[in-house]
Amino acid sequence: MAEELLRREAADTVEDILRTGFDEHRAYVNPIVSQRAGLAGEPVKLVGTNAGALVDRQGGEIEDFHGTQAFGHRHPAIAAAVRAFLESDAPSWFPTRVNPFAGRLGRRLFERTGYDNTYLACTGSGAVEAALKLSRALTRRPRLVGLSGAYHGCTFGSVSLMGEGFLREPFGPHLPGAETIPFGDVDALARALAPGDVAAVVVEPIQGEGGVRALPEPFIEALCELTERHGTLLVADEVQTGMGRTGRGILATHDWPRRPDAVIMAKHLGGGLVPVSVMLTSRELFMKAYGSSIAAGEAHNETMGMNGVGCVAALAALELLTDETIERIATTGAWLRGEFAGALEGLSLFREIRGAGFLLGIALTESDHPWLTFEHFELPGLEGKAAIASLLAHRLYRRGFFCYPCGHDWSVMRLQPRYDIPEERLAELVRAIHEELEKLCRIA
C-alpha cells in the first residue's frame, strides 16, 4: 500500500501535471472553460513564472492583467513567507479556533485600516456572505439591496444581488428580501431605504465586472447619508478595489463621507497565492450581532477560513503594500490612462477609458460586421453578446498579454496590471492594443 502511494506521489509531480493536466482539466473538470480558453487565445499553455509574469511552453512571456495576481505571480516575498511557515512545525489550524496567525493578521489589518474586527474566509463570496448575515443578525430586517451590474460572487447570497444575465438567471428563486436598484440612481436608493426595513446596501466602489464603472460622487454622498439616516448597514465589496488597487489607499472607501460598516477584501489579499478573504467591521457591530452568548460567537463561521498558510501569505502581501507602492499605482495608473486615451482616440471602435489606478477599463463600440460577431465563430448561445473585446483579447494573448472582458459587460476590456510591472511593459501594452484595435477597425 505504502509503495503504491509512493508511486502515485511520484506520478503527480509538478512537471508531469503541467504536461498533461490541461487535457485532464478538459476531461474531468470543465470542458466549457477549456473551450472558452480557446477563445481567449489558447493553445498557449502557461507552465512557468518569471519575475511576476507567466511563461508558456515555448518560453514566451505572458503578462497577466486579470488582477488576481496584484503582486505578480508567485511574488518571492509571499512565496518565502508561505515556505517559512511550512518549514516550521507550527499548526496551521487550531481545534479551539483561537488561531494566532489570524490574530496577527487581524491586528495588522486594524493598524492599516482602522477596522478593529476581522472575520476570515477563503473566498470573496464567503466574506460577502458574512457581511449579509452580519447585517441581518444586527438589524433583524428582511431586505438586502444591491446595484444593477453588480458582481459579488457565486454563493446564493451573492447571486441574489448579482447583475442580470447568465450568472444570475439559472439559479432562481433568489434569496427572499434581496433586490437590485439601478446603478447610481439616488432617487431609487432613497425610495428603497425609506420604509426602514433594509438590513444592508452592498456596493462596489468601482464595479469591476459591471464594466469598470465608478460610483458617481453624488451617489456616494447620498449612500453615506441615507444609510446613516435609516440605520442600514453600508457594505463595501472591495474584492477588486481593495489592497491598493485604485491607488487611493488600501481601501478605496477610506475617504468616503461615512466609513462603510463592513468592507470585504479577497483575491490578492493572499498575494494571489493562497485563498484568504476578510470581512472587516467594528468590534461594536460584531458584538451587537454575535456577542449575546458563548454559543453565538461563531454562529457564522467557515472551517478553513482561519488557517495559518492563508494568514502568513496575507501578512506578507500587506507588508509589500507600502505607501510608495500605492503612490506608484496612483501616478502610473493616471499616466497609463492618459496613454490609452491619447493612443486610442479617433479609432472607430474605441468609446472611452475608465477607472482609477491599476483598475482600468477600455470601453469599445460594437460593430455589426458579420465577421466580428460570435455567430461568425459558430459559438452558440452568445447571440447579442458584445464580441469586440473578446476578439481583441484573443489577439493580445498571442502577443503576450492576458486581458479579458468584464464578466457582465463584454464590451469593456478590464485591465488590472500587477503592482510592480515595469513601465516599458505598460507602454508595450498600449502599443499592442492600439495596433490590434486598429486592425479590427479596418474590418469593421
Ligand SMILES: Cc1ncc(COP(=O)(O)O)c(C=O)c1O
Ligand atoms: C467585486 C467582487 N466581489 C466578490 C467576488 C467573489 O469572489 P470569489 O470569486 O473569491 O468568491 C468577486 C470575484 O471576482 C468580485 O469581483
